[in-house]
Amino acid sequence: xxxxxxxxxxxxIEAEIHPGTTLQKxxxxxxxxxxxxEGCGEGLCGACTVMxxxxxxxxxxxxxxxxxxxxxxxxxxxxxxxxxxxxxxxxMENGAFQCGYCTPGMIMASKxxxxxxxxxxxxxxxxxLSGNLCRCTGYHKIVKAVLAASNK
Amino acid sequence: MEDFKYFAASxxxxxxALLAQYGEEAKVLSGGQTLxxxxxxxxxxxxxxxxxxxxSDISYIRYDGEAGLCVGSLTSHxxxxxxxxxxxxxxxxxEMELNLASVAVRNxxxxxxxxxxxxxxxxxxxxxxxxxxxxxxxxxxxxRMILLEDFIVDSFETxxxxxxxLTQIRIPAKAPKSGGSHIKFARRAxxxxxxxxxxxxxxxxxxxxxxxxxxxxxxxxxxxxRRYKNAEDCVKCQKISDPIIEKAAQAVFxxxxxxxxxxxxxxxxxxxxxxxxxxxxKMAAARAGAC
Numbered sequence: 223x224x225x226x227x228x229x230x231x232x233x234x235i236e237a238e239i240h241p242g243t244t245l246q247k248x249x250x251x252x253x254x255x256x257x258x259x260e261g262c263g264e265g266l267c268g269a270c271t272v273m274x275x276x277x278x279x280x281x282x283x284x285x286x287x288x289x290x291x292x293x294x295x296x297x298x299x300x301x302x303x304x305x306x307x308x309x310x311x312x313x314m315e316n317g318a319f320q321c322g323y324c325t326p327g328m329i330m331a332s333k334x335x336x337x338x339x340x341x342x343x344x345x346x347x348x349x350x351l352s353g354n355l356c357r358c359t360g361y362h363k364i365v366k367a368v369l370a371a372s373n374k
Numbered sequence: 375m376e377d378f379k380y381f382a383a384s385x386x387x388x389x390x391a392l393l394a395q396y397g398e399e400a401k402v403l404s405g406g407q408t409l410x411x412x413x414x415x416x417x418x419x420x421x422x423x424x425x426x427x428x429x430s431d432i433s434y435i436r437y438d439g440e441a442g443l444c445v446g447s448l449t450s451h452x453x454x455x456x457x458x459x460x461x462x463x464x465x466x467x468x469e470m471e472l473n474l475a476s477v478a479v480r481n482x483x484x485x486x487x488x489x490x491x492x493x494x495x496x497x498x499x500x501x502x503x504x505x506x507x508x509x510x511x512x513x514x515x516x517x518r519m520i521l522l523e524d525f526i527v528d529s530f531e532t533x534x535x536x537x538x539x540l541t542q543i544r545i546p547a548k549a550p551k552s553g554g555s556h557i558k559f560a561r562r563a564x565x566x567x568x569x570x571x572x573x574x575x576x577x578x579x580x581x582x583x584x585x586x587x588x589x590x591x592x593x594x595x596x597x598x599x600r601r602y603k604n605a606e607d608c609v610k611c612q613k614i615s616d617p618i619i620e621k622a623a624q625a626v627f628x629x630x631x632x633x634x635x636x637x638x639x640x641x642x643x644x645x646x647x648x649x650x651x652x653x654x655x656k657m658a659a660a661r662a663g664a665c
Binding site for chain 2: 280288
């Protein structure tokens, strides 16, 4: 067992973990932050997307121990109390959900993208989200929601 | 995932000492975008994992007119993609990165890790081969340099020794009148390539439009990324023209060894390779100023 210290959604956390634990398993199973899904488990579908120090990453193919001392943000840490983030609001306003499984990953990837991109075009958004799969194929409204969020 | 002992190395020296101690039982972990995946599937089961991702002194991008572009092995794909000096001197490298996996993978994955995993479908390897990249490998006893084209020996196999760490990738300085192109053919964005072609062409200083040197490398289509020297010889020392480029494309068509799989038949891939080589060499020549 190894000791892991990191910050998750603003909270300092210390835990003893098995070295083979992925960041996704740690967030989902150990901390109970169930918004971070494991989809493909191979870094392809993006359902496990979280931010490490502000950048989107695929938590299913990163060892939790590699997040030692880092600042992690998950979907649960996006809202400010009762006030949702602009991206979350926009997903609701645009009905950018079908089954919802890909949604946390989509929102985290979108948030990271919008943090570093001013006035994106639809093409920019589609390229930025190409690592996030929606098996309901509800891409149109997702892209619309991100475009709307970029103007907020 | 099988059990292993984890070490977060504090510097290159300590990482080398750990590798010297544990030898083939140890694996080096950088971004782990390939290795962690393989460990999850029990394709790789190291007893010791030496994590070097935190070694910021081998994460850098520097350029000077003599040494060329030096990239620390732990530089992330995303940093390479966004580097202004890379965009200016080697646009094909930045363009390649734009279509390598997804943003989230590029944020965490490293260029050194990509090369050491030696995936036959690496986008980075053929691009760097065309650019003539040379690697620095470090161990406790010193360091050695090796060309990337000699480093990758087979599918998922390199000539790195169990006690070595890849620390730097160097691309020779950009010659005047040179240009390159990287084209990836894949079914959808973020997919691995079905055929990947990189060309880098330098024009003669004295004879207008004549090719002085060219490197053509393909990825995804063979057991490992490699140069196509017969195709290069068709273009080298020739005045660039459509028939000359066609000869190079035909040479690749004849030399490549694709296998039939879910992405297409071997015959199909060979045809695609021919078209892509034609386009890639044309673009490289145009960027070098041939037309």
